[in-house]
Amino acid sequence: MIGHAEKAAPFVADEQRVHWHDQALWFVRLKRDRQAESIPEWEALREAAAAIKAHTLSRIADYLEEFEHNASANGIQVHWARDGAEHNAIVHRILADRGFTRLVKSKSMLTEECHLNPYLEARGIEVTDTDLGERIVQLRHEPPSHIVLPAIHLKKEDIGELFHKELGTAEGASDPKYLTEAARSHLRQKFMAAQAGLTGVNFAIAETGGFVVCTNEGNADMGTSLPPVHIACMGIEKIVPRAQDLGIFLRLLARSATGQPVTTYTTHFHGPLSTPGGELHVVIVDNGRSAILGQETFRRSLSCIRCGACMNTCPVFRRSGGYSYGYTVPGPIGSLLAPLRDPRKFGSLPFASSLCGSCSDVCPVKIDLHHELYAFRQELVRQKVVPLSKRFAMAAMSAVLARPWAYRMAGSLMRGIVPRLPRAFGYGPWNAWGRQRELPPMPQQSFRDLIKKESK
Amino acid sequence: MNSRDAILDSLRRNAPPVSPLPEAPTAITYADPEKQFAEAFGSVGGKFVRVASLAEVNTELGKFDSYTQAGKIASLIPDVGRANVDLAALKDPHQLEGLDIAIIAGEFGVAENGAVWVPGSTLGPHRAIFVVTQHLVLIVPAGQIVHNMQQAYDRIRLERPGFGIFISGPSKTADIEQALVMGAHGARSCSLFLVGSQAR
Amino acid sequence: MPKVGLFIPCYVDQLYPQVGLATLRVLRRLGIDVDFPEEQTCCGQPMANSGCAEYARPLAERFLKIFGKYDHVVAPSGSCVSMVRNHYAQWLEGKPDFDHLRTTTFELCEYLVDIARVVKVEGDFPRKVGLHMSCHGLRELRLGRSSEVMVKPFNKVRFLLGQLRGIELVELTRFDECCGFGGTFAVNEEAVSCLMGRDRIADHEKAGAEVIAGFDTSCLMHLDGLIRRQNKPLRVMHVAEILEGARLS
Numbered sequence: 001m002i003g004h005a006e007k008a009a010p011f012v013a014d015e016q017r018v019h020w021h022d023q024a025l026w027f028v029r030l031k032r033d034r035q036a037e038s039i040p041e042w043e044a045l046r047e048a049a050a051a052i053k054a055h056t057l058s059r060i061a062d063y064l065e066e067f068e069h070n071a072s073a074n075g076i077q078v079h080w081a082r083d084g085a086e087h088n089a090i091v092h093r094i095l096a097d098r099g100f101t102r103l104v105k106s107k108s109m110l111t112e113e114c115h116l117n118p119y120l121e122a123r124g125i126e127v128t129d130t131d132l133g134e135r136i137v138q139l140r141h142e143p144p145s146h147i148v149l150p151a152i153h154l155k156k157e158d159i160g161e162l163f164h165k166e167l168g169t170a171e172g173a174s175d176p177k178y179l180t181e182a183a184r185s186h187l188r189q190k191f192m193a194a195q196a197g198l199t200g201v202n203f204a205i206a207e208t209g210g211f212v213v214c215t216n217e218g219n220a221d222m223g224t225s226l227p228p229v230h231i232a233c234m235g236i237e238k239i240v241p242r243a244q245d246l247g248i249f250l251r252l253l254a255r256s257a258t259g260q261p262v263t264t265y266t267t268h269f270h271g272p273l274s275t276p277g278g279e280l281h282v283v284i285v286d287n288g289r290s291a292i293l294g295q296e297t298f299r300r301s302l303s304c305i306r307c308g309a310c311m312n313t314c315p316v317f318r319r320s321g322g323y324s325y326g327y328t329v330p331g332p333i334g335s336l337l338a339p340l341r342d343p344r345k346f347g348s349l350p351f352a353s354s355l356c357g358s359c360s361d362v363c364p365v366k367i368d369l370h371h372e373l374y375a376f377r378q379e380l381v382r383q384k385v386v387p388l389s390k391r392f393a394m395a396a397m398s399a400v401l402a403r404p405w406a407y408r409m410a411g412s413l414m415r416g417i418v419p420r421l422p423r424a425f426g427y428g429p430w431n432a433w434g435r436q437r438e439l440p441p442m443p444q445q446s447f448r449d450l451i452k453k454e455s456k
Numbered sequence: 457m458n459s460r461d462a463i464l465d466s467l468r469r470n471a472p473p474v475s476p477l478p479e480a481p482t483a484i485t486y487a488d489p490e491k492q493f494a495e496a497f498g499s500v501g502g503k504f505v506r507v508a509s510l511a512e513v514n515t516e517l518g519k520f521d522s523y524t525q526a527g528k529i530a531s532l533i534p535d536v537g538r539a540n541v542d543l544a545a546l547k548d549p550h551q552l553e554g555l556d557i558a559i560i561a562g563e564f565g566v567a568e569n570g571a572v573w574v575p576g577s578t579l580g581p582h583r584a585i586f587v588v589t590q591h592l593v594l595i596v597p598a599g600q601i602v603h604n605m606q607q608a609y610d611r612i613r614l615e616r617p618g619f620g621i622f623i624s625g626p627s628k629t630a631d632i633e634q635a636l637v638m639g640a641h642g643a644r645s646c647s648l649f650l651v652g653s654q655a656r
Numbered sequence: 657m658p659k660v661g662l663f664i665p666c667y668v669d670q671l672y673p674q675v676g677l678a679t680l681r682v683l684r685r686l687g688i689d690v691d692f693p694e695e696q697t698c699c700g701q702p703m704a705n706s707g708c709a710e711y712a713r714p715l716a717e718r719f720l721k722i723f724g725k726y727d728h729v730v731a732p733s734g735s736c737v738s739m740v741r742n743h744y745a746q747w748l749e750g751k752p753d754f755d756h757l758r759t760t761t762f763e764l765c766e767y768l769v770d771i772a773r774v775v776k777v778e779g780d781f782p783r784k785v786g787l788h789m790s791c792h793g794l795r796e797l798r799l800g801r802s803s804e805v806m807v808k809p810f811n812k813v814r815f816l817l818g819q820l821r822g823i824e825l826v827e828l829t830r831f832d833e834c835c836g837f838g839g840t841f842a843v844n845e846e847a848v849s850c851l852m853g854r855d856r857i858a859d860h861e862k863a864g865a866e867v868i869a870g871f872d873t874s875c876l877m878h879l880d881g882l883i884r885r886q887n888k889p890l891r892v893m894h895v896a897e898i899l900e901g902a903r904l905s
Contacts, residue, residue, distance in 0.1 A: 008845075033804070036804075039484055040806075041484060054475045058474040060471060061464045061471065074618075076617075080458075132640060176632040176637050180632060208614050217627055218642025244610070247480070264500070265622070266622035273583070275549065293470040357792075378707045381707040394711045395711055398703050398714060398715065402718060404695050436850040436882065437885055438881045438885045439881065440877050449673070
């Protein structure tokens with residue numbers, strides 16, 4: 001397994017870039033704080049959102065059935081996919097059956113998870129990601145590095161170079177307005193030519209049989225109001241019971257994600273486009289989620305509304321970048337979702353955290369992220385994903401610490417020997433601590449030595 | 457077992473014990489919701505204009521460059537805007553391309569975030585109008601500002617089947633080095649006229 | 657008169673004994689009956705932190721046996737106290753004295769403010785001090801309001817230190833960002849850990865701090881390691897060491 005630390009190494013080596021990336025995301029975190037401060041009932045909102053999600057998960061099958069029933073009554077065709085492969089096949093079939101080859105997409109982390117794009121492209125479908133950040137990484141043949149800010153790892157010069165190559169913008173031009181304008185024209189052509197539009201789902205409403213998509217750019221709206229066919233893909237956990245629950249979630253989502261009070265467009269879809277050939281399909285996907293539901297310690301991670309606040313606040317994410325996690329969803333929530341899917345491949349992620357707890361404090365649905373990361377470490381040890389050498393070292397340490405005489409002896413040995421080691425020996429390549437830090441000074445006497453002399 | 461049943465079965469087997477739905481917290485209210493709305497709308501890049509009548513909207517529109525220089529104007533509000541696009545005659549939403557100004561109605565505004573509720577039925581024959589247009593003009597009657605989103609959902613009657621949208625300002629993106637740019641794919645500008653007698 | 661068991665974390669005992677002494681003295685000077693049970697070693701955090709729950713279990717059980725009999729337990733460490741209060745239930749739930757232990761184990765600052773009810777801190781400390789709010793103490797023990805959470809501001813550590821004459825608690829740009837120690841994280845993710853630590857130090861430096869004060873020696877050890885390698889003119893001190901010279905009432 002190539003772990004987080006290894007994957008992060010190239011990113012981390014460029015300290016200037018690290019600071020830039022760190023500052024950019026910290027700024028988003030600060031914007032979130034300002035919004036949260038402006039709502040006196042902010043903590044009560046989080047509490048309510050957490051409770052709504054917990055309730056929903058406890059009756060999720062009923063709510064999904066209710067959704068299907070009401071959605072069908074609205075003229076929406078509901079499909080069910082057990083896993084990513086089935087999801088991809090369903091989406092492809094909808095397009096292929098109609099002879100469609102041009103699809104525009106707005107952001108959907110679920111479709112990233114299922115690797116939909118390469119699946120469709122291999123079958124002759126042109127897929128255009130229309131979220132500007134997503135389009136940028138698509139043109140670079142890269143995955144997004146953040147679930148809300150896909151191109152946060154790129155500088156405007158990088159994008160300028162890309163657009164010069166791909167869109168014919170002026171060489172060396174990097175003004176965001178100029179580049180955005182170029183993308184606007186380029187993508188408008190794609191919207192106009194598209195035969196179908198695919199979106200994710202922010203919230204699906206059981207009570208009304210519809211769903212909500214939130215964007216700032218309007219790409220979900222453009223992509224679903226021009227072509228007649230709209231395919232919306234959702235994980236089972238996106239369901240909420242009632243329309244009024246949106247009143248809670250929509251007050252939290254954009255504030256947590258980008259520090260805005262709301263996204264520009266909050267679109268409620270309750271039926272197909274009323275043009276000839278108008279169709280609306282919803283694909284409901286499990287892909288391992290029902291298994292997570294069954295795990296008491298980790299089921300709350302299903303409450304995630306994919307806001308990305310945990311990533312923005314995470315001091316490790318900000319300094320190591322989204323790619324160091326190697327998974328569709330990075331950061332603190334990704335460090336749970338990834339190993340839940342594949343503990344062996346992603347076993348380093350729960351350890352890529354100092355457990356500072358900031359993520360848990362910003363999560364709008366109060367997932368106790370850092371506690372789940374701590375608990376997952378135990379899972380990994382139980383499953384023997386943590387290497388024997390580490391487990392053995394801990395066993396040895398435990399044995400010493402359980403015996404006061406051994407502990408005292410180890411302590412005085414350490415304090416006696418380490419200061420006497422030649423520097424090269426004490427700070428060899430084996431000593432990760434010593435690479436950039438001095439070892440702590442080793443006092444001659446321990447506290448328990450000193451207390452003997454302490455007068456009462 | 458088909459996928460639907462397999463998934464529902466798995467979800468039922470794995471479900472935790474039932475926990476109750478919570479009470480909604482008391483949401484923020486403002487001493488002057490219209491003022492709060494105007495501020496919020498402005499802060500998201502929108503242009504807020506308070507007028508006494510629809511006639512005044514036309515006068516004010518005449519002061520916008522985007523309006524005076526507009527080639528194609530569509531209006532869903534009778535007597536507002538010198539519309540020259542016959543929306544009903546368009547067979548296909550793609551024919552909206554090139555639309556400079558779209559004047560549409562908003563049912564109510566939300567003070568906490570500058571959002572305006574636009575039911576699909578008020579968007580005319582082609583709902584794409586609000587996103588294809590280069591510039592969007594919203595006409596909202598005065599006295600129709602709710603304080604917060606929780607109140608908004610108490611008020612909304614979702615059209616089923618149908619469509620509805622909260623619009624809060626112009627289309628925007630910050631995907632290029634977090635620099636905020638107005639006019640990503642949708643409207644480059646969004647102006648809102650709050651029309652009617654001054655509150656209080 | 658409640659009997660207080662002094663819990664000195666293993667690394668404080670071995671590497672920063674002066675912090676232990678300062679803690680003892682601060683408590684004794686308040687007239688508190690403090691006992692240091694010699695048999696104590698470690699709370700088990702390194703094992704637990706590594707996911708090796710079963711290797712932490714014997715240490716948790718030892719801890720309960722040694723400390724369960726005291727009215728209160730006080731330690732100069734937020735992370736070790738958090739271990740006992742928030743994570744010991746996994747091994748000790750239902751055991752006799754555990755409920756008592758869980759509710760009466762305190763970090764030093766919260767003990768002084770909430771239990772010993774210290775209201776006045778008289779003493780001189782004419783230094784520019786940057787406060788390092790270690791994560792476990794801040795977000796697990798809630799020694800103060802963390803910047804993410806929208807509640808009324810409060811800070812038990814500031815309350816104590818702020819009263820010292822001449823002290824200037826400097827304004828940091830990120831007052832509660834993690835320093836990057838994180839236990840085994842400091843070694844497993846050494847590069848990011850040091851980036852985080854250096855950023856903290858730079859923040860304190862820019863704010864003009866002469867002393868970085870904290871209540872968790874583990875964080876201070878990591879910051880100090882970086883400071884000394886870079887030869888920065890900064891000193892780390894534990895809150896106990898600062899309060900040692902003061903009169904608390």
